[in-house]
Amino acid sequence: xxxxxxxxxxxxxxxxxxxxxxxxFLIRFAPGDPAAIIAGEDATAEAIAQVRAKxxxxxxxxxxxxxxxxxxxxxxxxxxxxxxxxxxRLIVQRLEPTVALTLSTLFVAVALAIPIGVLAAxxxxxxxxxxxxxxxxxxxxxxxxxxxxxxxxxxAVQWQLLPVQGYRPIAEGLxxxxxxxxxxxxxxxxxYMALIARITRASMLEVLAQDYIRTANAKGLATDRVxxxxxxxxxxVPIVTVIGIGIALLISGVVITETVFNIPGLGxxxxxxxxxxxxxxxxxLILVFAAAKVLVNLIIDISYAFxxxxxxx
Amino acid sequence: xxxxxxxxxEVRDLQTQFNTLDGVVRAVDGVSFDLTRGETLGxxxxxxxxxxxxxxxxxxxxxxxxxxxxxxSIRFEGEELTTLGEEAMxxxxxxxxxxxxxxxxxxxxxxxxxxxxxxxxxxRHLDVSWRAARERAREMLDLVRIADARRRLDEYPHQLSGxxxxxxxxxxxxxxxxxxxxxxxxxxxxxxxxxxxxxQLMLELKEKTGTAIVLITHDLGVVAETTERVVVMYxxxxxxxAPVEALFAEPLHPYTRGLMRAIPRLDIEADAAGRRxxxxxxxxxxxxxxxxxxxxxxxxxxxxxxxxxxxxPPPLVDAGSGHTVACWEVDRVRASAL
Numbered sequence: 001x002x003x004x005x006x007x008x009x010x011x012x013x014x015x016x017x018x019x020x021x022x023x024x025f026l027i028r029f030a031p032g033d034p035a036a037i038i039a040g041e042d043a044t045a046e047a048i049a050q051v052r053a054k055x056x057x058x059x060x061x062x063x064x065x066x067x068x069x070x071x072x073x074x075x076x077x078x079x080x081x082x083x084x085x086x087x088x089r090l091i092v093q094r095l096e097p098t099v100a101l102t103l104s105t106l107f108v109a110v111a112l113a114i115p116i117g118v119l120a121a122x123x124x125x126x127x128x129x130x131x132x133x134x135x136x137x138x139x140x141x142x143x144x145x146x147x148x149x150x151x152x153x154x155x156a157v158q159w160q161l162l163p164v165q166g167y168r169p170i171a172e173g174l175x176x177x178x179x180x181x182x183x184x185x186x187x188x189x190x191x192y193m194a195l196i197a198r199i200t201r202a203s204m205l206e207v208l209a210q211d212y213i214r215t216a217n218a219k220g221l222a223t224d225r226v227x228x229x230x231x232x233x234x235x236x237v238p239i240v241t242v243i244g245i246g247i248a249l250l251i252s253g254v255v256i257t258e259t260v261f262n263i264p265g266l267g268x269x270x271x272x273x274x275x276x277x278x279x280x281x282x283x284x285l286i287l288v289f290a291a292a293k294v295l296v297n298l299i300i301d302i303s304y305a306f307x308x309x310x311x312x313x
Numbered sequence: 314x315x316x317x318x319x320x321x322x323e324v325r326d327l328q329t330q331f332n333t334l335d336g337v338v339r340a341v342d343g344v345s346f347d348l349t350r351g352e353t354l355g356x357x358x359x360x361x362x363x364x365x366x367x368x369x370x371x372x373x374x375x376x377x378x379x380x381x382x383x384x385x386s387i388r389f390e391g392e393e394l395t396t397l398g399e400e401a402m403x404x405x406x407x408x409x410x411x412x413x414x415x416x417x418x419x420x421x422x423x424x425x426x427x428x429x430x431x432x433x434x435x436x437r438h439l440d441v442s443w444r445a446a447r448e449r450a451r452e453m454l455d456l457v458r459i460a461d462a463r464r465r466l467d468e469y470p471h472q473l474s475g476x477x478x479x480x481x482x483x484x485x486x487x488x489x490x491x492x493x494x495x496x497x498x499x500x501x502x503x504x505x506x507x508x509x510x511x512x513q514l515m516l517e518l519k520e521k522t523g524t525a526i527v528l529i530t531h532d533l534g535v536v537a538e539t540t541e542r543v544v545v546m547y548x549x550x551x552x553x554x555a556p557v558e559a560l561f562a563e564p565l566h567p568y569t570r571g572l573m574r575a576i577p578r579l580d581i582e583a584d585a586a587g588r589r590x591x592x593x594x595x596x597x598x599x600x601x602x603x604x605x606x607x608x609x610x611x612x613x614x615x616x617x618x619x620x621x622x623x624x625x626p627p628p629l630v631d632a633g634s635g636h637t638v639a640c641w642e643v644d645r646v647r648a649s650a651l
Contacts, residue, residue: 125378198533217374218414219434220406221484232425308424309469 001136012294019073019290030265034081034277053145055081057279068283077287080273086240087284090269097167098265101188101257102250109189109196110243113155117200117239118227131149132197144253148187155183165262184261184282188253192246197293199242203235210234222286244300251289321492321525327385329363329370336603340366340380342549348493353526355557356574357533361599362548364529368495369388371527372412390492394516404461408438408515411486415498417478421470427454428466431485438489446626453484457514476507480514487518494519495527500535512539533576537561542635545569548600548610551629557638565638567615567646571595574651607642617642617649 035052036043043051052058056067071078086148120132156164162183168176207213208231214231255267266285273281304311329341341363356364370382373394387394389410394402404413404437415418422430431450436443447466450519456460457480470478477497486494496515500508509546516539521525528540536543536557543560545553546567553566574593597614600606609615612622619642627641640646 210423211414211416213487214374215414215482216418216422218372218406218412220403220408220435221437222403222432225433230422230425234422310423312473 002300005173005298008298008301012291012298015294016287020064020069021222022288023286024068025061026271027277027282028061028064029278030085030277032277034279037276038082049079055064056310060123068280072287077284080281081280082276083276087130088282091266091284091288092262093268094266095258096169097263098254100170100177100181101184101254101263101265104185105189105192105250105253105256106243106247107192108185109246109274113193113196114200114232114239117197118204118232118234120197120201121204121208122223122227123203129201132203136194136198138266139190140198142188142190144191144256145260147190148183151187152260153198167261167263167265180263184257184263187260190252191253195246195249196239197240200235200239203238204231207231207235233307238302240300242306244296247296248293266269321350321390321577322527323386323388324367324371325386326591327367327370327387328346328383329366329375329380330371330383331375331380333379333603335601338550338602339372340602341387342602342606344544344546344549344551345385346544346551346554348491348525348527351509351519352542352569353516354539355536355543356529357536357543358461358546358547359529359531361602362546364546365497366549367546368412368497368527368529371495372406372410373397374406374412377481397583398510404438407434407486407491407561408489409490409491410493410495411621412495412497413479413482413486413499415476415501417482417502420482421478423453423470426467426469427473427481434485435488439627440582446597449488450484451489451636454481456487456518457484459484475503476511477509479503479511483515485512487524490522491524493527495529497529498531499528501530501532508535517541518646525637533572545572548604548606550610551639552611553636553638553640554629555632556634557640559634559636561634563638563647564651565643565646566611567617567642568595568611568641570646571614609639617645 033052034050035048035055039048039051049058056064070079077091078085078257080090083090108257115309116132120129123129147161152164155162163180166180168180170177204227212234213226213231216226221230241262254265258261258267259271266288269281270285272278274286318551323343323395326525327341329339329342331338331340344363344367346354356367358364364374366380371387371389371394373382375381382395383397389405394405397405421427425430428450432443432446433451434442435449437447441449450466451462454465455586459465459477459480460534465473470481473481482499492632494515500511501516503511512535513526515526526636530536538555542556543554544551546564547559547568551646553560553564553569556566562570564573571593572595577592595614600610600613606626608621608623609618609624609627612618617640622639625641627639629637629639630643632638632643
């Protein structure tokens with residue numbers, strides 16, 4: 001198992017390299033010029049060229065690319081061309097809200113989706129099942145920002161139970177921190193929850209038709225043991241896979257959610273950097289997101305071996 | 314002794330129906346039989362004759378979305394099972410009535426260890442700790458002659474062969490000393506040498522524990538070797554019942570005779586060219602069970618059938634010494650050569 005993990009970690013290097021190349025060139029082919037933005041609206045062509053030279057953007061792409069790669073190998077993600085702050089520091093500053101929001105969303109979604117998916121499969125084609133699946137379709141179809149504003153309107157504006165927006169770091173106390181995360185997590189989590197609930201139901205339905213479930217019932221086992229141990233453990237592999245895929249979905253959702261709820265996280269940093277063509281920051285962020293995704297995939301792959309003894313590496 | 318007093322299981326006029334897109338399927342249509350304590354009863358018939366459904370009905374394991382017991386009575390030690398509450402039924406399953414299934418490859422849970430799957434049955438029904446249940450599981454594996462039982466407890470089903478898995482199923486089914494074991498085609502999926510070992514094992518364990526066995530099979534060879542009494546089913550109905558010797562000595566139903574002619578035999582002399590007579594299959598197909606069957610269900614495939622067979626269902630009649638048969642033309646059948 002350890003050998004497998006080490007092998008998998010090495011295998012991530014080419015993936016990250018491809019991401020780096022892709023990001024570097026994509027962003028430079030996109031329209032928009034950071035030098036023009038920095039120089040201001042009334043700048044002369046000469047002034048813009050000066051700024052460009054100062055930033056090193058007048059050099060050939062390949063040269064810029066080699067410089068960037070060499071810096072990165074030394075752990076240096078570069079310096080923002082607007083704030084002059086190191087990219088790594090910008091990212092670390094914004095990391096906590098995003099990680100907190102992602103994890104709380106993940107927790108809310110998984111903790112609710114799996115039980116309702118199991119319930120729907122157990123009561124398949126009955127009223128409970130239809131309600132759950134109706135909710136799942138609605139939840140999946142509802143855009144995050146629409147749901148976010150609906151939630152804000154009722155819970156924050158009308159009933160004043162929760163803050164309208166903003167983020168409180170965990171250092172300021174647990175409850176203010178949790179309170180500020182509830183609405184964003186629900187808004188972001190509903191789509192995700194719908195997805196996991198549907199997969200849980202489908203996977204459970206398939207498993208419940210298997211011979212070994214009949215065996216479990218022939219042993220007179222209690223319903224909860226049949227459902228939660230005999231069936232769910234078998235149904236887990238597709239569910240875990242979807243949870244993993246969903247994390248990619250979450251990362252894109254974070255951008256919108258952070259904007260709506262005014263949370264100073266990586267999503268907002270990304271939007272700002274893209275709009276200003278702050279190349280080093282965008283590059284750094286995309287690498288961080290890609291690394292997060294690769295790490296999640298690794299964790300998911302390893303978890304398969306724990307869920308299903310037939311899977312060995 | 315009063316005959317009924319020795320019965321541990323009494324099935325009367327059992328009817329089980331399934332709702333399908335083609336209409337209501339009468340999978341079991343008025344079947345009755347008794348099982349005495351410690352007895353081995355065979356139920357035989359072709360695929361789709363209702364033998365498995367009969368077994369599942371006894372344990373009330375028919376999926377409620379698709380099928381249900383619509384009439385009849387199942388009494389276990391005098392207690393009516395068709396109306397028993399689900400919780401009480403669960404206490405009975407795996408404890409006093411156990412079941413093993415045809416497919417040992419798919420009947421064990423692939424993600425739980427063998428030890429867990431046996432021990433959970435013991436923990437569920439007997440008031441013991443997990444530690445004691447695990448010890449019981451090891452004993453059971455020894456009993457079904459799985460070598461190195463302690464190590465096997467921690468293995469998963471995919472690490473065992475088909476024969477070993479069926480031994481595990483038997484160990485599981487017998488772990489709480491049930492009064493009745495229902496074995497639904499327990500050896501069909503296994504190769505012939507393993508089949509013989511498993512049947513031998515079941516019979517030995519029966520002698521040791523006194524568990525009565527209902528052995529469901531399509532294989533008359535298995536029936537001849539292992540059972541004491543046989544129920545022959547066709548199209549959801551019982552067509553013949555007899556002690557095993559009587560059935561093989563003189564099968565009285567044309568369907569039973571057809572089944573016997575379809576058994577491959579080694580004792581028939583080959584002719585000069587080394588050929589043996591071709592096996593005779595029963596002509597025609599099992600009837601569709603979505604339409605009510607008027608008359609005898611076997612009549613369309615039967616060489617003895619008359620007009621009466623096609624219009625009125627034959628009653629079960631006593632042919633002497635525990636042999637009953639449902640055939641209008643039983644005298645003509647008896648007079649003809651096998």
